[in-house]
Amino acid sequence: MSADTSPAIELRGASKIFRTPSGGLHTAVRGLDLTIGRGEFVAVVGPTGCGKSTTLTLVSGLEEPTEGDVLVAGEPVTGVGEKVGFVFQQDATFPWRTVLSNVMAGPRFRGVPKAEARQKAREWLARVGLAAFEDRYPHQLSGGQRKRVALAATFVNDPEILLMDEPFSALDVQTRALMSDELLELWEGTGASVVFVTHDLEESIALADKVVVMTAGPATVKQVFDIDLPRPRKVESVRLEPRFIEIYREIWESLGEEVRITRERGAAHVA
Amino acid sequence: MSHDVLSTPVVDTGKTTDRTQSRARAARRRKAVVMAGRALLLVAVLGLWEWFSRAKIIDPFNFSMPSKIWDQIYTWVTHGTALGSLGEQVWYTLYEALLGWVIGVVAGVVLGIALGRVAFLADVLGPYIKVLNSIPRIVLAPIFVIWFGLGPASKVASAVVLVFFPVFFNAFQGAREVDRNLVANARILGASDRRVTLQVVIPSATSWIFTSLHVSFGFALIGAIVGEYIGATKGIGLLVAQSQGTFNSAGVYAAMVILAVVALVAEGLLTFAERRIFRWKPADSDD
Numbered sequence: 016m017s018a019d020t021s022p023a024i025e026l027r028g029a030s031k032i033f034r035t036p037s038g039g040l041h042t043a044v045r046g047l048d049l050t051i052g053r054g055e056f057v058a059v060v061g062p063t064g065c066g067k068s069t070t071l072t073l074v075s076g077l078e079e080p081t082e083g084d085v086l087v088a089g090e091p092v093t094g095v096g097e098k099v100g101f102v103f104q105q106d107a108t109f110p111w112r113t114v115l116s117n118v119m120a121g122p123r124f125r126g127v128p129k130a131e132a133r134q135k136a137r138e139w140l141a142r143v144g145l146a147a148f149e150d151r152y153p154h155q156l157s158g159g160q161r162k163r164v165a166l167a168a169t170f171v172n173d174p175e176i177l178l179m180d181e182p183f184s185a186l187d188v189q190t191r192a193l194m195s196d197e198l199l200e201l202w203e204g205t206g207a208s209v210v211f212v213t214h215d216l217e218e219s220i221a222l223a224d225k226v227v228v229m230t231a232g233p234a235t236v237k238q239v240f241d242i243d244l245p246r247p248r249k250v251e252s253v254r255l256e257p258r259f260i261e262i263y264r265e266i267w268e269s270l271g272e273e274v275r276i277t278r279e280r281g282a283a284h285v286a
Numbered sequence: 287m288s289h290d291v292l293s294t295p296v297v298d299t300g301k302t303t304d305r306t307q308s309r310a311r312a313a314r315r316r317k318a319v320v321m322a323g324r325a326l327l328l329v330a331v332l333g334l335w336e337w338f339s340r341a342k343i344i345d346p347f348n349f350s351m352p353s354k355i356w357d358q359i360y361t362w363v364t365h366g367t368a369l370g371s372l373g374e375q376v377w378y379t380l381y382e383a384l385l386g387w388v389i390g391v392v393a394g395v396v397l398g399i400a401l402g403r404v405a406f407l408a409d410v411l412g413p414y415i416k417v418l419n420s421i422p423r424i425v426l427a428p429i430f431v432i433w434f435g436l437g438p439a440s441k442v443a444s445a446v447v448l449v450f451f452p453v454f455f456n457a458f459q460g461a462r463e464v465d466r467n468l469v470a471n472a473r474i475l476g477a478s479d480r481r482v483t484l485q486v487v488i489p490s491a492t493s494w495i496f497t498s499l500h501v502s503f504g505f506a507l508i509g510a511i512v513g514e515y516i517g518a519t520k521g522i523g524l525l526v527a528q529s530q531g532t533f534n535s536a537g538v539y540a541a542m543v544i545l546a547v548v549a550l551v552a553e554g555l556l557t558f559a560e561r562r563i564f565r566w567k568p569a570d571s572d573d
């Protein structure tokens with residue numbers, strides 16, 4: 016199989032079992048099959064705590080699958096790959112580095128000379144609209160600005176695969192819509208494949224080419240939906256289109272059931 | 287009606303500026319009262335001590351009195367001590383404490399970070415470090431005098447063992463409690479293990495380490511003083527021991543005063559360094 020024609024990401028029967036602190040075993044992901052084509056924007060939705068994030072850590076190489084295979088560009092994943100970018104749910108900017116230094120971190124870690132790294136970092140800071148903030152420390156920025164720093168720090172490495180773990184969930188609603196639009200703009204220039212994990216169905220439909228619905232934990236793929244809304248999209252306006260609402264209803268029928276199962280399980284735990 | 291509507295905000299703003307001013311005045315007044323209270327307390331304690339001692343309510347031979355202590359310090363400063371000039375004694379003690387502190391801090395930080403990062407090391411060495419920590423380390427001071435003699439080496443050694451453990455445990459804890467997201471992010475961005483340690487673990491452990499530096503400088507002084515007290519040729523600890531030997535209680539207190547001043551100055555320098563290093567942190571509300 017040639018590396019050029021292989022899909023960007025392939026999970027074949029991947030499972031991940033964690034040992035809990037109390038000594039028990041927790042299956043986060045079981046028998047997961049998922050293929051993501053090159054340049055595709057795939058959103059993964061599922062009930063809270065079902066193992067969506069674990070899927071991302073498997074693809075990133077931060078964790079190894081207990082069973083099954085994870086392939087990136089046709090090659091099995093062994094450790095953190097060069098081509099991968101990851102935007103985390105929580106703030107992961109380095110608080111002791113300035114904004115510019117944060118964005119330079121990736122290229123510097125990868126051995127790019129300082130002057131070149133600085134120039135690349137400045138370009139991306141300008142693209143996310145933070146050129147005037149390069150000397151600030153993260154604590155001096157708003158939540159949305161810090162997220163922009165995280166985006167710039169990720170994109171500056173030219174990732175072929177972009178993993179995003181509920182990146183905007185900590186932001187307020189207006190900032191979130193704005194950031195989603197910015198993400199689409201940044202992404203459209205790169206041709207990277209994106210896996211975007213979220214529990215917000217609206218967000219997933221507005222952003223993605225494909226929405227993957229996961230089952231209640233242990234996570235496995237329940238159904239995949241193609242989103243045929245035309246690009247370029249604006250998050251705020253696309254969700255008012257009749258086709259959007261139609262798709263939403265269709266997917267919710269599938270997702271809602273899993274959410275209900277999770278909720279009932281939670282209630283059983285409490286009882 | 288319209289008159290009312292117009293006049294209300296004007297009155298309001300007048301009131302707020304009034305209030306801000308009166309609040310600022312109250313804050314200033316409170317500060318002044320606190321300072322006055324402190325000064326008064328000091329004068330009262332010293333005054334009572336002096337008075338009790340002169341009136342022989344307490345034994346002036348054992349408890350001395352502030353004026354005698356002041357005279358003693360004055361004599362030491364102007365005429366030098368029985369061991370040589372006062373500056374030399376202070377410098378000697380400070381030199382031993384500083385050297386012991388630096389060695390203890392470096393060893394503590396290096397080992398703490400190493401054990402915090404390498405689980406295997408922590409598992410193997412963990413119990414032994416606990417055992418060593420449970421020894422009352424000040425009793426090692428006489429042993430060090432036997433091993434290393436009356437020179438500065440024995441004092442440095444006792445300062446090192448006192449300083450090492452608090453620094454070690456803080457560095458270890460700091461390395462353990464690094465935000466996992468930051469480590470994961472650094473690895474994704476392409477950092478090697480060495481870079482993660484140097485550029486993520488150490489910076490985020492510094493606030494833990496600095497907490498221990500404040501305490502441990504005090505420990506370094508204690509180590510040096512106790513070492514000198516047990517056996518030395520120079521230093522403030524020896525000054526205490528000699529004053530005690532000649533029943534000069536004023537001398538013991540005077541040495542204590544000098545030590546307190548040295549410790550306070552060192553603490554001030556440390557705080558200054560900390561402010562410079564932690565510029566990236568949000569300012570404390572009291573600044």
